Amino acid sequence: MSTTEVFGIKENGDVVKVGETEDAMRGAMFIWAQLSGDYDAGSVMDFSPLWELCDxxxxxxxxxxxxxxxxxxxxxxxxxxxxxxxxxxxxxxxxPGSSLPEQAEIVRKQILSDDNMIGVCWNQISSIPNAWKVTSPKDHQLEPYNINEQSEHWVGKTVN
Known part of the structure; x- marks a missing residue:
């Protein structure tokens, strides 16, 4: 069964796994299904109308x-x-029923309580490729994504 992986961002910019929640279907898919109903936007077949409502x-x-x-x-x-x-x-x-309370607990215990952590990010479904591991150009080994050296990430904030 896949999981939702929670990653912390270290002060030096490295992204490291700090925890996971069981059953990834209680993560993004659950959230999309519930918000789709709340906003009458999108469906299991196509959530893009919901995503477009963000911000x-x-x-x-x-x-x-x-x-x-x-x-x-x-x-x-x-x-x-x-x-x-x-x-x-x-x-x-x-x-109720999502993994958000478990994710929140991981964030509180592993990120907010650690002075070396400056942020959080996710891999919503562990069975898909992890964006937070990159191939080193030096030795072609996987290494942590670094928010100071790579640019494929974006910062989530409230806009409206």
């Missing part, structure tokens, strides 16, 4: 934050994590 006035800020955490290559920096965790808890109150 629009039609979507609540907290829902936009939760939705962003499911997107590829997104990172949330330390200053935005408390607001993100609040959005996780708000979503869970309305839609």
């Amino acid at each position: 629009t006035a039609r979507m609540k800020d907290k829902d936009s934050l939760v939705l962003k955490t499911t997107f590829d290559n997104v990172v949330f920096m330390q200053e935005d994590i408390p607001q993100m965790l609040d959005a996780f808890m708000d979503f869970d109150k309305r839609h």
Whole structure:
């Protein structure tokens, strides 16, 4: 069974795995299905109408934050994590059954309590390629993605 992997971003920019939650279907797919119903946008066959609502006035800020955490290559920096965790808890109150409470606990214990960590990111489904490992140009071995050296990531923030 696949998992949702949670990664911390070290002060030096390296991305390292800090935890995982069981059953990846309780992650992004669960969130998309619930928000799709809330906003009458998209369906299991095509969630793109829902994704397009992110950062629009039609979507609540907290829902936009939760939705962003499911997107590829997104990172949330330390200053935005408390607001993100609040959005996780708000979503869970309305839609129990996701892995968001477990993800929040990992973030609190492994990232917020570690002075060497400056952010968080995810691999929503462990059975797909991990964007947070890159091939070293020197020896062609896998090494941690580094947010200071690579540019494929983007920073999630509240816009509206």
